[in-house]
Amino acid sequence: MSMKRRGVVLSRALCLLAGLLALSTGTPAYAGEWVHGNHVGAWGVRGFQVWVPTGYDSMTPRPLLVALHGCLQNPDQFAGLTRLNEKADAEGFLVLYPNQATFANATQCWNFMLGMNQERGTGEPSLIVGMVDLVKQRYAVDSRRVYVGGVSAGGVLTGTLMACYSDVFAAGMVGAGAMYKAATTVSGTAFSMLFGSIYSPDDRGKDAWVCSGRPRRTVPVLVMHGTEDSVVNPLNGEQAVKQFLQTSDYGDDGVANDSIPGTPTSTRSFTVPGGRSYTVKDYVRGGELVARKYEIHGMDHAWPGGDSRYPFADPSGPDATTLMWDFFKQHALDVP
Known part of the structure; x- marks a missing residue:
């Protein structure tokens, strides 16, 4: 092989090695691309994927959305189902x-029912917050606008992250999920999925407030649930709303005094053209949208408006991804 040819081969090899090193160390990729990584914490190791949007630059802090897939899913499938990357x-x-x-x-269900995954600083919640910290180190993230949303098991874990890390997440979305600590055992999980939690949303609302260290802030929540969910009883969605309303009731002034309304301030009905009807x-309270619930009539256990090429999609429902982001845009933490 000629010296020139050897130089070309060596140059290409070095470029390939540099690319692999950049990916493995989490160096920001080009905009509009996936970045894969692993986070190792005191409670184990988990992989993750980051979507860097088109137009990203390191000089402009961006919101960050943590998207938690459900059982029998992975990040690629959840991204495809929700079209979150396009949004x-x-x-x-x-x-x-x-x-x-x-x-x-x-x-691939999140183990939300285990005690170590229901507290601050332990288990799977701590690993996910560790990933958030990692992304903040490598990308320009607006710490006031970090959100979390998920479906099914991911929706339940979303409730835990909102409950125990309300200083990290400005708002959250519970899709086809349940309230914080709806169950604390595997058998209890099976019962709550079928019939709803045996625990009081008011008690769990206080538990959630305590888990974040009794903060003085509301915890805005968006809940979406199908009225015919055959996997997670729709009662769980109602309990999730009540639990976070109680958490916000404690958070706004430090006591449970019904300062946050427990009944809707407005109820509206809509219909997707050629699709499902739904109630919002x-x-x-005081001009702040503390909670919003979507009840999608006739929908089973699914992501409303999802891509039909993926499991757990209900294309005839409203566009949950757009509705979720529109809710999130209304909320930010008071301080970085």
Whole structure:
């Protein structure tokens, strides 16, 4: 081989090595691309994927959305189902997709019912917050606008992250999920999925407030649930709303005094052209939208408006991804 040819081969090899090193160390990629990584914490290791939106630059802090997939899903499938990457490109936010490991759960469900995954600083919640910290180190993230949303098992874990890390997440979305600590055992989980939680949303509302260290702030929540959900009883969605209203009731002034309304301040009905009808219930206090619930009539266990090429999609429902982001845009933490 000639010296010139050897030089070309060596140059290409070095470029390939540099690219692999950049990916493995999490160096920001080009806009509009995936970045894969792993986070190692005191409670184990989990993989993750980050979508860096088109137009990203390191000089402009961006919102960050943590997207939690459900059982029998992975980040690629959840991204495809929700079309979140397309929304991120259009709106200019980063998306972090944590990936549940099969060695932790063979069906890739988040283990939300285990005690270590229901507290601050332990278990899977601590790993996900560790990923958020990692993304903040490597990208320009607006710490006031970090959000979390998920479906099914991811929706339940979303409730835990909102409850125990309300200083990290400005708002959250619980899709086809349940309230914080709806169940604390595997058998209890099966019961709550079928019939709703045996625990009081008011008690769990206080538990959630305590888990974040009794903060003085409301915790805005968006809940979406199908009225015919055959996997997670729709009562769980109602309990999630009540629980976070109680959490916000404690958070706004430090006591439970019904300062946050427990009944909707408005109820509206809509119909997707050629699709499902749905009801929207808003809970507003002092001009702040503290909670919003979507009840999608006739929908089973699914992501409303999802891409039909993926499991758990209900294309006839409203566009949950757009509705979620529109809710999130109304909320930010008071301080960085």
